[in-house]
Amino acid sequence: xxxxxxxGATMLWVKAGHIIFVIFLMAxxxxxxxxFVYHHQVPVGSDEDGKWIERxxxxxxxxxNPSLIIVWIFGLMLAFNGDYWREGxxxxxxxxxxxxxxxxxxMIGYFKKLQKGDxxxxxxxxxxLNEVPGIAAAIIVILVVVRP
Ligand code: HEM
Numbered sequence: 001x002x003x004x005x006x007x008g009a010t011m012l013w014v015k016a017g018h019i020i021f022v023i024f025l026m027a028x029x030x031x032x033x034x035x036f037v038y039h040h041q042v043p044v045g046s047d048e049d050g051k052w053i054e055r056x057x058x059x060x061x062x063x064x065n066p067s068l069i070i071v072w073i074f075g076l077m078l079a080f081n082g083d084y085w086r087e088g089x090x091x092x093x094x095x096x097x098x099x100x101x102x103x104x105x106x107m108i109g110y111f112k113k114l115q116k117g118d119x120x121x122x123x124x125x126x127x128x129l130n131e132v133p134g135i136a137a138a139i140i141v142i143l144v145v146v147r148p
Contacts (some may be wrong), residue, residue, distance in 0.1 A: 003080040011081055018074035025067035028059055029100075029133035032107050035059065036114065037126050044117040056111050068104055071097075089147040093140055100136045 007014055035056050042048035075097070084090035113120060121129075140146075 001012075002083075004083045005008035006083060007077060007081040010077070014077055015079075018071060018078060021067045021070040021074065024063055025071050025104075026133060026137055028067060029104065029107075030130075032056065032059055032064065032111070033126055033130040036107075036110065037123055037130070039114055040119055040123050040126065044119070049117075053111075053115050056114070058127060060108060060121065064104065064108070066103060083140050088148075089143045093143040096140050096143070097138055100140070103132055103136070 035052060039049070039052035039056070040050065079085065079090065079094075110121070
């Protein structure tokens with residue numbers, strides 16, 4: 001059974017939903033590493049340490065995780081609807097969003113380390129890692145809009 005065109009007239013609503021949750025996801029991917037940098041500046045076990053853990057936990061549960069799941073669901077619906085699996089721009093985009101999802105996973109893992117009081121990376125390393133989602137998003141949007 002082919003899913004090509006199965007979205008019919010709802011395709012544009014699904015694409016709009018996809019882009020809306022991409023915006024929320026990117027907002028979370030930009031905020032969390034920035035939280036980590038500020039978190040690193042307060043003593044482990046202090047009141048402020050506890051407050052940063054709460055902030056990061058809320059960002060994870062309310063924004064990051066739900067947005068990533070909805071971006072994938074709508075994205076895969078669009079991919080099957082348009083049957084883009086053999087198109088170069090989409091294969092490149094798909095590999096990049098898998099990498100971006102891996103970055104998301106790494107961040108959640110780092111949050112759990114901070115929750116235990118571990119701080120394996122330096123502030124400088126965190127600031128460098130903060131650039132990853134921006135660069136990835138720029139390339140992803142060029143791939144899906146320009147379709148080179
Ligand atoms: C997570 C897995 C993702 C999948 C499977 C996916 C898949 C797709 C597909 C198939 C389309 C084309 C819809 C069409 O015109 O028929 C699309 C549109 C779009 N995607 Fe994604 N996407 C994903 C994640 C992302 C991410 C992370 C971003 C941005 C950082 C993004 C940005 C966009 C944009 C801006 C469009 C609209 C392009 C246009 O209308 O010209 N997507 N996506």
